[in-house]
Amino acid sequence: MINLELLDKIVEDFEKNPAQFDKVLEKVEADNLALFDMLLGSHAEILNDDEMDYLVFLFIIIYEASSTAYNLSKIEEEPIERMDESTWEIINEYNDFEKCYDHIEKDFIEKELLEFIYVSIENDDEKDYDITESGRLVMLSVLITESKLLCQISNAID
Secondary structure: OOOHHHHHHHHHHHHHOHHHHHHHHHHHHHHOHHHHHHHHHOOHHHOOHHHHHHHHHHHHHHHHHHHHHOOOOOOOHHHHHHHHHHHHHHHHHHOOHHHHHHHHHHHOOOHHHHHHHHHHHOOOOOOOOOOOHHHHHHHHHHHHHHHHHHOOOHHHHO
16 A cells, blocks of 8 residues: 555655656656656646646656555556546546545545645645646546556556
8 A cells, every 4th residue: 555654755755866756757668658658648738837747746756656565567558548538537527626536536445645646736825836727637637547557456446
C-alpha cells in the first residue's frame, strides 16, 4: 500500500535532490514509455505549461511511490487506452471535479494515494499556483488512470 508518509518522503527527497527526480523521469521513459506518452499526449493541449509541468511532477512522485510499494512491470498500450477511456467516462458523466472525485473515491483501494492527488490539485486559495477547472479535470483523469495502472490493482477498482 502507498501511504502519505511515503509520498511526503519522496517529495522531500526530490526537493533536496532534484537530480533524483530527473533519474526517476528517465527511468519512466526507459521502462514505461507508453505510460509516459499517455501522460504527455492524450490531453496535453488542454493544459497550460505550468499545469503540464505540475502534472509531470505529481506523476513522477506517484511512479516512485508505486515502484517502492509494488513490483512494477512494463504496461502495454492497450490496457492504458482502456483505463484512460474508463476514467474519461466518469469525467464526462459528471464534468465536475468534486463529483468525479466522490465517484472515483468509492472504489479506489489506495485511499491515501487518492487523497494525495486530491490535495495536490484541489481548488485552494492558499496554493502558490493556479489550475484551471478544465486543467483540474484533465489532471484528475490522467493521475487516476496512471495510478490505477501503476498500482496493478485496476481489476479491483474498475
